[in-house]
Amino acid sequence: MNFNTTLPSHYSTPNIPEQETYDVAVLSNGNYTCLTLDSIYILDPSGNVIRTLNFRGPGKMFGFNNGDFYLECGSFRGRMDMNGNPIWSNPSLILHHDTTLYRLSGNTLSKLDGMTGSVISSIPFTQTGLPEIQMLKDGGWCVYNSTTINRFDSNGVSKFTSTISLPKNGMNYVGGQSDGSLITGGTYRSKRPIFYEYDFSSFIGTIDTSGNSIIDSTTQIWPGDANDDGIVEFGDVVYIALAQGSTGPNRVDSAIYNYNDWQYYGGYEIGDIGTDFPGSFAFGVNHKQ
């Protein structure tokens, strides 16, 4: 069922209504719960507010299978029942994938019993200096920063490290998919600066569970600029001739093949992303250009 529910406003300043949602959780009985600026609201499957609990964001939450939910707000980190009664709490950093909980304390990662909050098992957590942590479906995790992803298995053994240079402003999030692969994305420059105009496009890309990916060999390219000197000129024809017969991955979704994009941008200044061909020129530029 679709709904669009407007939550009650909060008045921290008289006559100025405001509200903020920090997180939403899907509960097992079809209800939803959301952590807001002034309360936790519980909604039925039709989007009607059926209960309000006296907790305030910011924070995060997710639902357990029996209708309880995990809540982080203020100084509380732990499990609550649907009436807002704490079941357990833990002051350490809690990580999770779906409803599987982990506690990170120093260099130790402990899997927690979601019902009681007690430790089931512990393994060493290798601190790599990468600030962001994402727990994954297989019990492993990845740590990452704006350019590098390091994936670990459920025993804490490093599986691969991948360096990605395609996002112009770096990666700011890496997530897991149902098949265990990682997905990320970002920005690349899709139009040259002409009359001080720039334009940018977004992309997504995946890395499989073994670390195989084409993101790390994919870069920004300018069609026609065969020697990658930033200018499409007559000299590029020589390099195009030299690279005749060199083949490699297609440019999927290339703007060149999209007539509307090509026409909109004048047909000569639009950028693409391309994956490396096996061949390169002697001075190092890849034939994909």
Place this chain on the structure above:
Amino acid sequence: MKKISLLILFGLSYFFSFCQVTYVKRITFNSETNSYYTHPGDSNLQFLDVSESPDGNTFIHMGTIRGSTSIYKIDLLGNIIFDAGGGSLGNLNTTIATALHATPDGGCIYATIIQHGRRILFLIHSLLKLMEVVN
């Protein structure tokens, strides 16, 4: 011979059931052109959030810091199944989408905050639930 054929068939099925396709795909052009100098953040299309759908597909949320964002449901090959809305940036109203979660019915739920006025005068808050659109 029949057993060997069945064994090979089983082996191939097992292999391909775990085969993962990796890709890089362009999702969208930035809709906020010509604002590189006035709002540099508009050039930064960030990968904001991911939520796994129970049907094996993935919801992703991409957009800029000021709020022009899109939520897509994609399959494991990166094909867009449907566009589930997101935030928008206007002269008078800005809608910021947050807290994306997949729901058991194949849809998603997310919250939006609508900011009225060029300065934040007041906020209207909504919680949207969207189910999969089947064409």
